Amino acid sequence: MKQSAEAAGKQQFNVGICGLGTVGGGTLTLLQSKQDELCRRLGRTLRVTHVASRRRNPDHDYSGVQYSQDVFAVADDPAVDILVEVLGGTEPALSLILRAIENGKHVVTANKALIAVHGNTIFAAARRRGVIVAYESAVAGGIPIIKALREGLAANSIEWLAGIINGTGNFIMTEMAQKGRSFEDVLKEAQALGYAEADPTFDVEGIDAAHKLTILASNAFGIPLSFDKVYTEGISKVTTADVSYAEELGYRIKHLGIARMTAAGIEMRVHPTLISAQKLIANVNGVMNAVVVKGDSAGSTLYYGPGAGAKATASSVVADLIDIVRSYGSGEAVRPASVPALSFASLRDDVPILKIDDIECEYYLRISVRDRIGVMAHISQILMQHNINIEALIQKEPDAAQAGEVIVPVVLLTGKVQESNMNRAIAAIEALPEVVERITRIRVELFDGDGN
């Protein structure tokens, strides 16, 4: 049982870092290089006293720092007040964090997958033990978005939020939009630049974004983390044709994570999305991240910045460390003050999370048809039968010949409709003899007509 952090007027806080990869190394460097400035901020000292990693890294300065190969040595080090977990992955990260909590240490983690999937367990353990588990760096790198949701916007009922929360995906979408390059082409470049992993599935299939959206949604609505209920669709099927039709209609395609409180329940979905090119978030380009939050009181606010990288992520790791130090009052606090892990002192588990079939939104459809008289009439009739309005339409000149016949794309934007209804209409249209391939369907987000 740790006593030191509970003594009166504690003046020095010892940090142990587990993992010295990009983020861990960045955190060590930041803390070592800024000791004086951080002391001026805090009036207390924040010092790295123990690091654990598979091997020593000659680039780092280990003077005054204990080195272990075994990360659990840090969790068991009685001198460590706060353990920084930047290993990534599930194990040993989960066991390590639980051991640190058990030993009465606060924890700072950048591990989005772990928090999204095992956060409920971790936070329950931390609550029982009276320690803080902080994870600002798990979402959107250097942007203090967890803090904005949990604290800055705490007076609000959050209506919805929408974010570009995967930098690799946004880099790809930006290159496709600005240079007309194909998905495959840009992905190769992203891998060469080190933005995307050799196995890019987590990024391009939306899993990484779904982890982050899970965390954002729980903080917005005060619900348990529910990663398995996020609808997840990646960007690997978006074509340059779609990007260019979207532009023609005044829209841009972004890979968004969207969470919304509706009368029927909560939407949580990650997918390519058409958004008006006029919106600020439509102009967030390259590897940058941004999150728009609509609160009933604050209105729409937007948070923008770098979503990844050693320095940006270390900025949030160290901000969490500073929060923990500042949470100690100057008197004799039995426990430090703290903000609930998921914004609310008590979570709601009575709000259903909607299946994707049950959401309502507008749609972009691209339909490849044989250029015959009456084809538009057939499509229009099916949409009308399903009570679906056509809000905008592009009919293009023939762009390919297939089996001697001329194939043309029909591109349209629909009014608001329930997804299950849209699916039935799409199935009916695909059954038309004039329709030659699967319809491309991309959801549209109007953000309630909001001005941001």
Added chain:
Amino acid sequence: MKQSAEAAGKQQFNVGICGLGTVGGGTLTLLQSKQDELCRRLGRTLRVTHVASRRRNPDHDYSGVQYSQDVFAVADDPAVDILVEVLGGTEPALSLILRAIENGKHVVTANKALIAVHGNTIFAAARRRGVIVAYESAVAGGIPIIKALREGLAANSIEWLAGIINGTGNFIMTEMAQKGRSFEDVLKEAQALGYAEADPTFDVEGIDAAHKLTILASNAFGIPLSFDKVYTEGISKVTTADVSYAEELGYRIKHLGIARMTAAGIEMRVHPTLISAQKLIANVNGVMNAVVVKGDSAGSTLYYGPGAGAKATASSVVADLIDIVRSYGSGEAVRPASVPALSFASLRDDVPILKIDDIECEYYLRISVRDRIGVMAHISQILMQHNINIEALIQKEPDAAQAGEVIVPVVLLTGKVQESNMNRAIAAIEALPEVVERITRIRVELFDGDGN
């Protein structure tokens, strides 16, 4: 001397609101309508128990709330834990806040002018008495920018920040840019819409923005509030011609507050500024606010949202109340934990604040000249003599006749130069016989070539 807030496990926090204008009324309504949700967030109760205003307002619900005409009755009410000051102006606001502090109450204020000018006194008193004075609502309405600077970015040495921090001014600049309207024309509309006061001086001459910049700069750099050292220039002299030349050069004119740490000292300045139309902040339109912060670790992050209005401002007032409640640990805290009022436990007063003559930046110049042979050569020569590069140039066809002679505008962008040197060059150019009126000079901000 207040005891209640210092007891263990305090479960209810009583709020007194002084002033029931736009923000005060919005705060009362928010707290009354969200009591249950706030309790779910806090695990404690936050309740308005006392309000003071010159007259009762029949729109508000006073049940369970004590009403006083005298605001000092709230400061002296032993049942009140936190006093909300939303009177505006210097007195009685200053005396009221000092009285509340003396009585051991925490204070939340939206009073930007008061904090900018008297904040050093107020924070010193609060520190001595061990209470919190919070002021998130004083800057940029619903955007949690103070929190971002003080906490979210606390690991960073802030290099610079730049903000659109006056909604009225941005509304005027946006209308001028998008619709080619004149300053006077838009100002009249802004007054009719209630965005601008009958006396618009505070908004259009930059004083309101200078108050906010003062507060931002102190939080960014950890320096005492220094309102009297901010260089302040309004937008009343910006013409539609300048807006349109700027667009032609790929720039937009925004009224920015800029604070920057340089090797020579700190820049603090509010003035119309050319910024690249590609930047996200250049696309912040209408009454919206946005602040870009460049940290050495997080990089550039941007915060955007509504800068004013009853609900948006109340959102930040109540966020401050929530922070204060959360700052009480669950055990026996002698004093609540707290973040230093201006981000740093100890402030620096050894960093000089630069005079405007000493700053360095790029400039936009519009020079009206008689259309004679050699005039450009004369101008170029003077600039060259002052070591000033011409980065871009527009020479227009004659647009007016004056005293029988043809007058043409010469518009140019310079390279980086010290303002005092620019002043000497401008004086020399104005002394040329071909130059027919005072040169228009607008500063350009390249944001260190940063990508945001």
